[in-house]
Amino acid sequence: MSRLFDSRPGDDGLPGPERRLAVLALILGTLMAVVDTTMVNIALPSLAADLGVSASRVVWVTNLFQVVCAAFLLVFAALSERVSRRRLYAAGVALFTLAALGSALAPNLETLLLFRALQGLGAAATLSIGPSLYRSIFPSRLLGSALGLSALVVAGGYAAGPTLGGLVLSVASWPWLFALHVPLGLCAASLAWRALPREAGRRDGFDWRGALCSVAMLAGLFLGLDGVGHGAPAWQVLGWLALSLLSAVLFLQRQRRARHPLLPLSLFAERRFTLAVSASGLAFVGQGLAFVALSFLYQQEMGFTPLETAWMFTPWPLAIMLVGPLAGQLADRVNPSLLSSGGLVLLLLGLAALAGLDAGAGVVDSLWRTALCGLGFGLFQPPNNREMMASVPRERSARASGVMSTTRTVGQSLGVALVGAFLAAGAPVQATLWVGAGACVLSLAASLGRVSLAGRAQREARHAEPLRASSDPD
Template structure:
C-alpha cells in the first residue's frame, strides 16, 4: 500500500503490520539462538571442533553487526518497507541454503548470506514500529516488540529441542522458509510506506563501517586463539571505527548516529544494551554445553528445561511494560540486571547433580531479570530520538543488541580454545560481571534529565 498517516496506521492494518514485524524479527533472533543449541549436533555432523563450528553463530552475527547501521541509513534514504522486504527475501533464501549445506564451510558461507537479510530486517525494525503505532500507543508497541525479541532469543533452545526430537539439524533452518514467505507476503501489503528522506546514501561510510566491525571482531577472535596478528587486525578495526565516528560528526543524519548519542538517556541505554546482551550471549552458548556435556542431559531435555527462560521473560516484560512511564526504566534495568547477575553466579557454581527443579528455577530467574531490563531499555532508545531520526535510533537499538551478542560469542570461542570443558562455567561467571555492569549503567539513568519526546 502507499503512504502512511502522520500518526501511525489505522486498524486493522496496524495489527497486520505489527504481526509482520513481529514474525520477521522473531525469525532473525530465533535463528541466532537456535544455532547455539544446535552447535553440539553440528560438531558431530561435520566432525569439526567447537572452535570452528561456533562460526555458524559468529558469521551470522558478525555480518548483521557490520551491516546494521548502513541498512538503517539505506532505509531512511530509499524507504523502510523496500529495504525490509528485500532483506526478508534474502533471509529466506539463506535459510534454504543453510538447510542444504554439504559441509561446514558451505554452512558458514550460507550464514553470512542469511545475515545480510537479517541485517536489513533488524536495522529498521524499530523504525517500522514507530511508524506503525500512533504516539499514544507507541510505548505499548515498543514493549511488544522488545518482548518478541527477548522471548525469541530465549525460546530458541526450546524450539531447537522440539525440532531435533523429530528431525535432524537441517530442519532448524528449513522451517524458516514457509514462515518467511508468509511474512513477506504480509509485509508487502501491511507495512507502513514511510516517506524516504531522499538523502544520498553514504557508500564510503557503509564500507568503512563494515570493514571496521569485521576487522575488530575477527581480530579479537584470532588474538584469543593465540595469533598475534589478530590484535593488529583489531587495532586496525578500532582505528577505522574512530575515523568513521570523526567523519560523522559534521553530518546532519550520520550513518553512525553520533547525533543521537549526544542524548544522555540514549547513550546510557545503548551502553547498557551492549553489556546486557554480551552477558546473554555468553549464557545462551554456555548453558547448552554445560547441561549437555558436563551435566549429561540430552539435547531435548536441555531445550525443554530452558523453556522456563522465555516464559519468565514474557511475564517480567509484561509487568515492566504495564508500568512503563510510571516507573523509571533505569530502575527496572538496575533491578533486572542484578537479578540476572545473581542467577548467572548460581549457574557458575551449579553442581552436576542438581535436580531439574533447581535448574528450571535458575533459568526462570535469568528470564525474570532479563525481561525486567529489555523492554524499558529499548523504549528509552526509541522514544529519546526525534521522529525524523527513527531509522538511526532503530539501527542503534539493533547495533547495541548485536554488538553485545557478537562480542559474547567471540569471547566464548576464545574460552573454548583456552579452557576446554571449564569454559561454560567461566563464561557464566564473566556473564555475571557484565550483567552487574549493565545494572550500574541502567541506574545511572536515574539522575538524568527527562527524555526527549
C-alpha cells in the first residue's frame, strides 16, 4: 500500500504526500454511495411499518435512488469537464449528505422519496467520475494499483452494508441509517474541495438535448428491467423499454451531429476500450444474476434463513477485497487483459459449480463455490478497469469513467431482470446460474480479443516512461 504514495522523477499525477488526502476523499465518497444501497435494503420492512405503507410502495426508497443514479451517470461525467471534477465531486458529496439528513428527518414516504432522489443525484456525481480522478491523482505506472484500491473499497462497502444496517437497526430506528452519512459526508466534501486536483473547466457548450435523451434512455431501460425482475405488467415493461429504445435512437443521432457531444462516439473507435467495456458489462450481468439467483437458491431450496443467506454471500466480496488490490498491482506489470481473462475463467468455473448445487448440499460446498466466484471477479475487475481508463486520452478519462459506471449499473440490472424472467417462466434457479455462466463465456471472448492489443500498449508505455524521466529538467 505504501508504494501508492511514493514519488519518482517524471511521475504524472499528484506528488506522493498529496495523494493521501485526495484518496481519502474518494474512499469516503464512494463508501457512502455503495454502503447506502445495501444498508437501506435491510430497513425496508421497518420503513413500511413505521410509515404505514405497503411493501410494493416502500421498495421505491431503494428503486428511486438507483434509477436516478443510473440515469445521470453519463450526464455528470460530461458536465465534469465543464465545471471541473473537483467542484462536481465535492458538490455531489455535499448534496448526498444534505439529502441524507433530509431522509433522516422525513415525516412521510413522499418526502423521503424526494430526498432519496436527491441522494441518487449526489451519488451519480461522485460515482461517475471517481475512476477518472484516480487516474489524475496517481501516476500512470500505478494506475492498476489505484484501481485495485477502488475495487477493494467498493467490495468492502457492499460486504459491510447489510451487516452495518443490521447493527444500527438492532439499537436504533431507521432514520439513523441516513443520519450516519452526515458527519462522514461533511468530512468527505471538505477533503474533496481541499485535496482533489485543481483543473480549469472548459468554456465550450454542453449538450443539453443529448443529456435529456441520455436520462430518458437510461431511466427507461432501468425501469423496464426492474419491471421484468419484479413481475410488472407486460404493457408497463414494454412501455419503458420502448421509451428507452426511442431515446437511444435520438441520443445516437444527436451524438453524431452535436458540436460538443455528451458522449463522444470516437471513444469506441479504440478497440481496447470497446472490448473492455463489453467484457465488463457481460461480467456484471453474471454477477448481478448470481446475487439474486443465489438468494432464491439458498432460501427456497436449501432452507437457509435470510440472515444465514446474507452470511453465505460474504465470501464473494471478501475474496474481491483480498484479490482486487493484488490484481491491480499485477496489472501495472503484466498484460492486464491476460489477468482479467484468467479471472473470468475462475468466475465461469465458480458459477458452473454453483449451478451444480442441489438442495442437500452443505454450507462448505456452497462457500467454496461462492469464494471462487469472488476470486475470479476480483482478479478480473481492476485489470479490466485499468484497460478502460488507460486506453483513452487523459482528457477523455471522465467520459470513460461515466461509461464504466453506466456499464456496471446496466449489466447488474440486466442480470436481475433475467432472473425474474426465468423464474416467472418456471425455470429452475440453477438454470439462471447457467445463463450467468454463458454471459461470462461471452465476456471471456471479449477479453481475449484484446490480449495482443493490451500487451503492445503496455510495452510502449514502459518504453516511454524512462524517456519522460530522462527529459525531466531536475
